[in-house]
Amino acid sequence: MLQVSSTAWAQDASKTPSPKELWEAYPLEPGQAPPTATASPELGAGARVTATPTATPVPPDDGGGVPLAVPIGLAALLAFGAGAALGLHRRRERPMQETPVAAEEPPAPPTFPRRTYPEPARPAPPPPPVPGQRDVEFKDEPEPQRAPEPEREPEPERLRTGRFKQKEKEPH
Amino acid sequence: MITRRTALEMSAVALGAVAVGGVVLGEHADPAVSAPSAKQDAEILNFALLLEFVQSAFYIEGLSRAGLTGELKTFAETIAAQEKEHIAFLQKALGSAARKAPKTDFGDDTADAEKFSLAAFKLEDLGVAAYNAQAPNLTKGSLAAAARIVSVESRHAAWIRDLRGMNPAPDASEPSVDAQRVIDTFKGSGYVQ
Numbered sequence: 001m002l003q004v005s006s007t008a009w010a011q012d013a014s015k016t017p018s019p020k021e022l023w024e025a026y027p028l029e030p031g032q033a034p035p036t037a038t039a040s041p042e043l044g045a046g047a048r049v050t051a052t053p054t055a056t057p058v059p060p061d062d063g064g065g066v067p068l069a070v071p072i073g074l075a076a077l078l079a080f081g082a083g084a085a086l087g088l089h090r091r092r093e094r095p096m097q098e099t100p101v102a103a104e105e106p107p108a109p110p111t112f113p114r115r116t117y118p119e120p121a122r123p124a125p126p127p128p129p130v131p132g133q134r135d136v137e138f139k140d141e142p143e144p145q146r147a148p149e150p151e152r153e154p155e156p157e158r159l160r161t162g163r164f165k166q167k168e169k170e171p172h
Numbered sequence: 173m174i175t176r177r178t179a180l181e182m183s184a185v186a187l188g189a190v191a192v193g194g195v196v197l198g199e200h201a202d203p204a205v206s207a208p209s210a211k212q213d214a215e216i217l218n219f220a221l222l223l224e225f226v227q228s229a230f231y232i233e234g235l236s237r238a239g240l241t242g243e244l245k246t247f248a249e250t251i252a253a254q255e256k257e258h259i260a261f262l263q264k265a266l267g268s269a270a271r272k273a274p275k276t277d278f279g280d281d282t283a284d285a286e287k288f289s290l291a292a293f294k295l296e297d298l299g300v301a302a303y304n305a306q307a308p309n310l311t312k313g314s315l316a317a318a319a320r321i322v323s324v325e326s327r328h329a330a331w332i333r334d335l336r337g338m339n340p341a342p343d344a345s346e347p348s349v350d351a352q353r354v355i356d357t358f359k360g361s362g363y364v365q
Contacts, residue, residue: 019359019360023294023362
């Protein structure tokens, strides 16, 4: 059983991407599950086999003086250990089983649709004055604002001239 | 009188009960995660400080090497100044436990505007992921300090995404990234020598 487990882990470990690969691929697209070293079905099967009570052939009652407490105690320890291992394994499996449910959702589009707003009937009110002082606790001096974009006034031009493409968002 | 056969049968039942108990205990045992502590805070905030050092050095080098113009240049200038403030903030929080600035090598990632932009996007996104991944492991005070930075890092990430024509806010909640994966990904950049 140990051989099966270690082989399974070794196979999974080979799937783990290197840091360089992680950096090159970062960030993953939504819905694309990152490859992780997870317990393989072989390992799960091995653990289950270990924890499953098996029908042990009862030896004939030979009337010998074998003390039952020792083997029973050892068997109890083994059974408890196997049960605990299975429990931990199931605990680890629980969030992984939930992942595919979330992954079934359609991936978010790389760009989001931009709405075009109707022209206002009257000119928009002037923007509020730029505050001269920001939170001085964290910043020593006010950060210079972006150069004023005259086309933003009197209406939010950026909403209509953004760099994003119109795309219908898929319904979830 | 209990015969040996009866004893064995009872033992089998008892073993089954013990095994079931093990399953239940194993499933509900708390994960072995060390509780937040001042020592753990220092380790986590020092990794955050390392990220800030790298980001700051990246923007400084990009501004002098990548030939940035327009809003991308404004972005780099703005973020470079804010990363310096983050460094000072974390150094103050860590006191004498603060690590020193690492030696960095950004290779070709600051060679031109496109490479710079892509690397900046990854660095900022990863910075947000790093703070979020470690948030549960911080004490309350350090968490409050980290929250003041991660929100700004998130704005950085949104800004560079915007500049790259990407969705600035792709998710309603930040995707959970394992802390070790964040560290491994950051190592993969090869920026820290």
